[in-house]
Amino acid sequence: MGISADPPEVTREHLSKTGWTYPFLSDADAAxxxxxxxxxxxxxxxxxxxARPAEILIDPSGTVRWINxxxxxxVRARPEEVLKAFDKLSRGGMTSPEPG
Amino acid sequence: xxxxxxxLPLAGFLVCLVGFVSYFFLFTLFPxxxxxxxxxxxxxxxxxxLAGAGISRAFRRPxxxxxxVLGPILGGLxxxxxxxxxxxxxxxxxxxxxxxDAPKVGEKAPDFTLPDSxxxxxxxxxxxxxxxxxxxxxFYRGYW
Numbered sequence: 309m310g311i312s313a314d315p316p317e318v319t320r321e322h323l324s325k326t327g328w329t330y331p332f333l334s335d336a337d338a339a340x341x342x343x344x345x346x347x348x349x350x351x352x353x354x355x356x357x358x359a360r361p362a363e364i365l366i367d368p369s370g371t372v373r374w375i376n377x378x379x380x381x382x383v384r385a386r387p388e389e390v391l392k393a394f395d396k397l398s399r400g401g402m403t404s405p406e407p408g
Numbered sequence: 409x410x411x412x413x414x415x416l417p418l419a420g421f422l423v424c425l426v427g428f429v430s431y432f433f434l435f436t437l438f439p440x441x442x443x444x445x446x447x448x449x450x451x452x453x454x455x456x457x458l459a460g461a462g463i464s465r466a467f468r469r470p471x472x473x474x475x476x477v478l479g480p481i482l483g484g485l486x487x488x489x490x491x492x493x494x495x496x497x498x499x500x501x502x503x504x505x506x507x508x509d510a511p512k513v514g515e516k517a518p519d520f521t522l523p524d525s526x527x528x529x530x531x532x533x534x535x536x537x538x539x540x541x542x543x544x545x546x547f548y549r550g551y552w
Contacts, residue, residue, distance in 0.1 A: 331524045366542060372516070
């Protein structure tokens with residue numbers, strides 16, 4: 309799922325342009341972005357608060373299992389990197405003593 | 409004796425321009441040329457070498473080559489294009505705040521409910537649960 313501080317209209321237009329099919333959520337007042345500690349204050353147009361790029365993997369118990377915080381917005385996790393992390397974690401998860 | 413046209417400064421500038429634009433339209437698509445833009449650096453090096461050679465011959469052999477006015481102008485523009493690219497890729501794109509309060513591995517992901525692109529509410533607590541797939545959350549800067 310994608311999350312940005314753009315309103316749904318902007319996101320809708322972007323999805324139709326790019327053909328991306330995963331859900332894309334709008335955090336217009338950046339409240340969730342702030343809750344995740346990913347706020348980039350005043351970096352948007354007109355000094356609006358936006359998110360710094362980040363990719364997070366959450367397992368079915370709702371636990372964060374992997375997080376990628378880039379220091380350069382040109383260099384973000386690629387889909388194959390996320391899949392690799394998921395493969396490794398989901399395999400390891402079967403033997404680890406996880407509650408629930 | 410008539411002096412010859414000196415195309416090298418213009419060629420150098422055009423190569424620098426291609427080096428700039430090609431990053432965004434071509435090289436950023438491939439991880440191997442995106443993370444470290446070496447392909448663009450090579451183009452810039454070639455462009456600056458061409459411009460430098462053109463300017464140099466305009467001044468060293470003014471009886472043969474023209475370009476003592478236009479050469480330095482195009483050379484300056486080439487340097488400006490390269491400088492702007494380096495600033496954007498080495499400085500501007502790294503102006504990100506740290507994220508000391510981001511969730512750590514092993515912590516519960518904070519719950520949320522947000523509207524999707526159709527305005528339908530999506531809640532994280534409804535997506536997770538026994539037997540459900542993992543969730544990938546991707547935070548974007550937005551402004552497409």
